Amino acid sequence: MIFIDSREGLSGDMLLAAMIGLLDDSVRTRTTDLLGLVSQRRGIMFQIMEIEEDCEKGLGISYTQREAPQRDASYDECFDRLGEIEKELDSNSAVGKKILANIFEAEAEAHKLPARDVHLHEIGRAQAMMNIAGIGFVSALLSKEGDEEYVCSTITTGRGVVVVSHGAIRIPAPASAFLLRGLKNEQGSSPGERATPTGIAAVKTLIGRQSDDVPDGFSRRSIGFGTKRFGGRLGRTTLYRV
Numbered sequence: 001m002i003f004i005d006s007r008e009g010l011s012g013d014m015l016l017a018a019m020i021g022l023l024d025d026s027v028r029t030r031t032t033d034l035l036g037l038v039s040q041r042r043g044i045m046f047q048i049m050e051i052e053e054d055c056e057k058g059l060g061i062s063y064t065q066r067e068a069p070q071r072d073a074s075y076d077e078c079f080d081r082l083g084e085i086e087k088e089l090d091s092n093s094a095v096g097k098k099i100l101a102n103i104f105e106a107e108a109e110a111h112k113l114p115a116r117d118v119h120l121h122e123i124g125r126a127q128a129m130m131n132i133a134g135i136g137f138v139s140a141l142l143s144k145e146g147d148e149e150y151v152c153s154t155i156t157t158g159r160g161v162v163v164v165s166h167g168a169i170r171i172p173a174p175a176s177a178f179l180l181r182g183l184k185n186e187q188g189s190s191p192g193e194r195a196t197p198t199g200i201a202a203v204k205t206l207i208g209r210q211s212d213d214v215p216d217g218f219s220r221r222s223i224g225f226g227t228k229r230f231g232g233r234l235g236r237t238t239l240y241r242v
Contacts, residue, residue: 003240004151008156010195015199015227035134044065049131060224091140097136097225102201106178107120129186131198157195172185175197177203
């Protein structure tokens with residue numbers, strides 16, 4: 001079992017970093033090298049960094065844009081981009097496509113449009129596509145090592161207002177709110193967006209149930225750090241491998 005503690009944050013990059021941290025060292029090196037190569041072909045630099053805060057060590061992912069950001073992407077463009085990345089990763093996982101489909105369904109409901117008429121802004125860009133494909137790719141690697149069930153804690157969404165391509169919107173954003181239906185969640189005490197649509201869609205795709213009981217006797221613990229602080233602490237997703 002892999003337990004996802006999302007009470008201090010949940011985003012595509014934090015979840016991917018934490019999943020990479022669960023891999024054995026040799027597999028982790030090959031995986032990060034491949035993600036870096038595939039990112040480079042898209043004009044972005046992928047870096048995975050070791051981070052330590054309050055005596056806790058983990059990983060963080062950074063993307064540096066070398067070219068102008070891609071414009072908004074249509075339904076077909078997003079799935080084509082995702083498929084190209086998965087092909088270069090040699091990934092046969094269905095997880096990435098399910099995550100993207102969940103995002104489109106939520107955005108379609110939020111905008112009251114058919115899913116095929118929706119265009120994605122930030123999520124349609126190369127960085128987000130790399131995170132989505134990477135989560136699918138690494139989940140398959142972890143499954144080969146015997147980890148098949150994913151369990152997630154209550155999701156902390158954050159509170160207040162976030163500024164996106166559409167302007168300032170309340171947290172959780174409409175698409176996030178639709179994705180959260182059926183999932184235990186709470187706002188928490190700190191302002192800011194703690195859970196992003198990509199992170200929520202990934203959890204919705206991966207998990208079979210939710211629980212706030214952190215497992216005892218775990219074999220490995222991994223932290224994926226973000227870049228924003230909430231209540232003075234870096235946002236983070238913590239994984240426990242049982």
